[in-house]
Amino acid sequence: MEEIYLDNSATTKVYPEAAEKAFQMMTRYYGNPSSLHSMGLEAEHQLTAARKIIASSMNALPEEIYFTSGGTEGNNTAVFGAVNALKKRGNRIVTTAIEHSSVMEAMQKLEKDGFEVIYLSPDINGKIRIDDVRSAVTKDTILVSIMAVNNELGSIQPIEKVHRIIENAKSPALFHVDAVQAFMKMPLVPKKYGIDLMTVSGHKIHAPKGVGALYIRKGVRILPLHSGGLQEKGIRPGTEPVPAACAMGVAVDMLSADHERHDIILSLNSYCREKLSEISEVVFNSDNDALPYIINISIPGFRSETLLHYLAEKNIFVSSGSACAKGHKSHVLASVGLDGDRIDSALRISFSEDITKENIDYLILCLKNAVSSLARSK
Amino acid sequence: MKEVIIIKLGEIVLKGLNRKTFEDRLIKNIKHRLHKIGPCKVKNSQSIITVAPVFDDIDIDEVADCISHIFGIAAFSRACVAEKDIENIKITSAEYLKDHFDRITSFKVEAKRSDKKFPFTSPEIAREVGGYLADTFPEVTVDVHDPDAVVTVEIRDDAAYIHSEVLKGAGGIPVGTGGKAAILISGGIDSPVAAYMMAKRGIELTAVHFASPPYTSERAEEKVVGLLERVAKYSGRMTMYTVPFTKLQEEIRDKCHEEYFTIIMRRFMMMLSERIAKQNECQALITGESLGQVASQTIGAIACTDIACDMPVFRPLIGMDKEEIITISRKIDTFDISIQPYEDCCTVFTPKHPRTRPVLKNVLAEEQKIDYEPLFSEALQNLKVTEIN
Numbered sequence: 001m002e003e004i005y006l007d008n009s010a011t012t013k014v015y016p017e018a019a020e021k022a023f024q025m026m027t028r029y030y031g032n033p034s035s036l037h038s039m040g041l042e043a044e045h046q047l048t049a050a051r052k053i054i055a056s057s058m059n060a061l062p063e064e065i066y067f068t069s070g071g072t073e074g075n076n077t078a079v080f081g082a083v084n085a086l087k088k089r090g091n092r093i094v095t096t097a098i099e100h101s102s103v104m105e106a107m108q109k110l111e112k113d114g115f116e117v118i119y120l121s122p123d124i125n126g127k128i129r130i131d132d133v134r135s136a137v138t139k140d141t142i143l144v145s146i147m148a149v150n151n152e153l154g155s156i157q158p159i160e161k162v163h164r165i166i167e168n169a170k171s172p173a174l175f176h177v178d179a180v181q182a183f184m185k186m187p188l189v190p191k192k193y194g195i196d197l198m199t200v201s202g203h204k205i206h207a208p209k210g211v212g213a214l215y216i217r218k219g220v221r222i223l224p225l226h227s228g229g230l231q232e233k234g235i236r237p238g239t240e241p242v243p244a245a246c247a248m249g250v251a252v253d254m255l256s257a258d259h260e261r262h263d264i265i266l267s268l269n270s271y272c273r274e275k276l277s278e279i280s281e282v283v284f285n286s287d288n289d290a291l292p293y294i295i296n297i298s299i300p301g302f303r304s305e306t307l308l309h310y311l312a313e314k315n316i317f318v319s320s321g322s323a324c325a326k327g328h329k330s331h332v333l334a335s336v337g338l339d340g341d342r343i344d345s346a347l348r349i350s351f352s353e354d355i356t357k358e359n360i361d362y363l364i365l366c367l368k369n370a371v372s373s374l375a376r377s378k
Numbered sequence: 379m380k381e382v383i384i385i386k387l388g389e390i391v392l393k394g395l396n397r398k399t400f401e402d403r404l405i406k407n408i409k410h411r412l413h414k415i416g417p418c419k420v421k422n423s424q425s426i427i428t429v430a431p432v433f434d435d436i437d438i439d440e441v442a443d444c445i446s447h448i449f450g451i452a453a454f455s456r457a458c459v460a461e462k463d464i465e466n467i468k469i470t471s472a473e474y475l476k477d478h479f480d481r482i483t484s485f486k487v488e489a490k491r492s493d494k495k496f497p498f499t500s501p502e503i504a505r506e507v508g509g510y511l512a513d514t515f516p517e518v519t520v521d522v523h524d525p526d527a528v529v530t531v532e533i534r535d536d537a538a539y540i541h542s543e544v545l546k547g548a549g550g551i552p553v554g555t556g557g558k559a560a561i562l563i564s565g566g567i568d569s570p571v572a573a574y575m576m577a578k579r580g581i582e583l584t585a586v587h588f589a590s591p592p593y594t595s596e597r598a599e600e601k602v603v604g605l606l607e608r609v610a611k612y613s614g615r616m617t618m619y620t621v622p623f624t625k626l627q628e629e630i631r632d633k634c635h636e637e638y639f640t641i642i643m644r645r646f647m648m649m650l651s652e653r654i655a656k657q658n659e660c661q662a663l664i665t666g667e668s669l670g671q672v673a674s675q676t677i678g679a680i681a682c683t684d685i686a687c688d689m690p691v692f693r694p695l696i697g698m699d700k701e702e703i704i705t706i707s708r709k710i711d712t713f714d715i716s717i718q719p720y721e722d723c724c725t726v727f728t729p730k731h732p733r734t735r736p737v738l739k740n741v742l743a744e745e746q747k748i749d750y751e752p753l754f755s756e757a758l759q760n761l762k763v764t765e766i767n
Contacts, residue, residue, distance in 0.1 A: 309592030374592070375631045375727070 009350035018247040025243040050249025070212040071180040072102035074199035079106040081222030082174040086142040095145040097335040125287035126155030141173040148182035152332040154294025163194025207251040211244035275364040298342040301376035319348040380459040385427040404450040404552040451547030457539040468510040482526035491533035556580025559662040560655035568666030570712040575694040577613030585618040620762040633747040636729040645686040652687040668695040678735040
């Protein structure tokens with residue numbers, strides 16, 4: 001039986017066409033884009049084509065797209081790059097308590113270096129309140145970093161109003177959005193929302209692991225993290241990850257052309273919620289208006305890890321808390337205010353468009369069996 | 379430079395009439411362990427074993443490392459082989475020993491010859507070589523009473539052997555001379571240390587591990603395999619039996635009072651281990667229990683679990699502090715694996731308030747609520763067998 005993979009917020013299966021592209025770039029058009037000869041030029045053309053596709057998926061200019069190794073590098077480059085460029089103009093950073101660890105850890109390091117960091121708390125549904133952002137941003141603020149969609153709950157953050165707040169506060173702050181979970185899953189045009197820096201990742205959208213992109217609005221200057229050659233205008237030096245980047249271009253192209261995908265996901269989500277409600281022990285942690293790709297639930301009395309292994313034995317794959325956590329408690333669920341039992345029993349189900357109703361039926365059947373046969377914790 | 383390992387036998391020499399059995403076993407173990415490194419000649423002559431690699435491309439460092447993990451050896455040396463010509467011996471000694479001589483301030487030379495046809499007597503050899511070394515290493519003085527190093531020159535029938543640095547062996551007595559026992563292994567710090575300590579006393583190990591999927595993960599089992607592989611460097615290879623314990627844990631959970639969960643679980647583990655032990659010709663069980671560390675390891679609790687089986691149960695850690703156990707764990711290289719966080723079944727069904735002073739009568743009464751024989755049979759019929767090398 002083929003696996004039922006419901007852990008798409010952790011990572012996704014690469015589209016065969018994208019994998020083909022990577023293979024082609026590794027074995028046929030394998031030149032270094034920085035080489036002066038025709039093989040280098042050929043590779044550069046392919047990379048440029050990928051860059052254009054990604055740029056147009058977010059209504060941006062190709063020169064605003066910088067290839068990275070993924071979300072973590074993108075977030076680090078954006079956060080440290082912005083702060084280092086603007087540190088003479090202020091000492092305050094505003095972010096949230098529910099950011100991904102690559103932003104959280106960067107913020108904690110900046111605190112140690114003497115910056116004042118405000119971590120805004122979410123409401124019970126995992127959403128940041130825009131009024132809290134308004135109160136927090138001052139003339140002294142140099143960076144505002146708020147994710148577009150939270151990776152554990154799928155809660156959508158009110159990023160469209162942030163730019164105006166920064167303007168009204170007469171703050172020099174750059175506005176960074178970690179859009180790793182949102183990219184290609186909801187409309188996201190950085191120009192429209194006054195976003196200066198935006199992080200996206202390849203392996204969440206059916207491209208290989210090891211590649212991502214950072215959007216840097218034209219005119220915005222940040223200091224690079226690494227030293228090296230002149231690639232990516234010196235912002236991200238080093239030979240570009242050509243095979244994976246071109247694969248990402250193919251994946252984005254395919255996703256942009258797929259107009260049915262969103263509806264499919266919506267119907268999977270509502271069907272899944274309906275069936276999950278049949279199990280009385282299930283409580284929903286994700287709100288109804290969260291990103292439909294993600295449903296976070298808890299089954300109090302049953303530890304996440306136990307259910308995860310139980311389902312894995314049946315070839316169904318979901319996540320407990322956050323995939324990067326590996327045994328650590330979720331800081332997101334804690335900051336939302338969920339109690340210990342709910343946090344300990346949280347499961348995250350995340351869809352891709354190839355999931356079927358039958359898959360969901362089987363998931364529900366297995367969960368029902370688990371609930372009736374497994375021993376409960378106290 | 380051709381090198382060999384020279385091994386002096388340890389505690390074995392005290393064994394009197396059993397000595398030959400012990401020596402033979404040690405040699406068998408040495409040959410067996412060296413097998414995967416490459417062919418070596420292992421010769422025993424008057425309680426001195428010489429290990430000589432057959433081919434030049436065999437790494438003597440690897441051989442030495444392997445030997446340092448074999449029980450029954452108190453000390454060993456690396457020796458270089460030279461032609462039986464006094465000039466050659468002098469030059470080879472100086473070359474071979476220069477690293478050691480960098481680290482010492484005084485030395486003396488002792489010579490032995492089993493080849494009486496060699497043209498120099500032992501004292502003459504010692505004087506010749508000693509003089510040459512003293513000249514070559516002027517900062518190192520000759521001290522015949524209390525030297526930092528004793529350079530030994532042995533003239534044997536086949537060649538001359540020169541060695542100086544004595545390296546500590548693993549101690550203990552050869553694995554296999556102490557009989558067989560089954561170790562109850564969890565992923566914690568204690569049980570691998572207990573396994574090592576009993577192997578050190580000559581015991582051949584069989585391992586028993588309890589897994590409760592889906593409450594415990596495959597990662598936890600992999601962790602245990604990793605730990606046993608580290609122990610196997612000392613104890614030699616062993617068979618690991620993984621017992622599917624889920625049903626029994628759930629039964630305990632369903633039928634018994636919460637405070638007795640841990641004790642009954644441990645009793646069941648002992649009973650099942652005893653059966654596996656008997657099937658594998660083991661005469662004892664080994665656990666990593668130490669007094670007072672956790673609630674289930676009070677004197678009362680241990681009394682209740684001990685009585686669950688007839689076999690002797692060895693608890694080598696019973697009188698040790700955690701610090702002492704950790705020290706050994708680091709020494710045998712199991713500590714870093716032990717502290718990895720994967721759940722093992724001992725912690726999943728933990729009661730909030732376990733009985734620290736259980737009364738056997740009450741424990742048995744709770745235990746009787748479970749019809750465990752058929753569950754035991756089922757578990758024993760579904761053992762997973764893993765060979766640890």
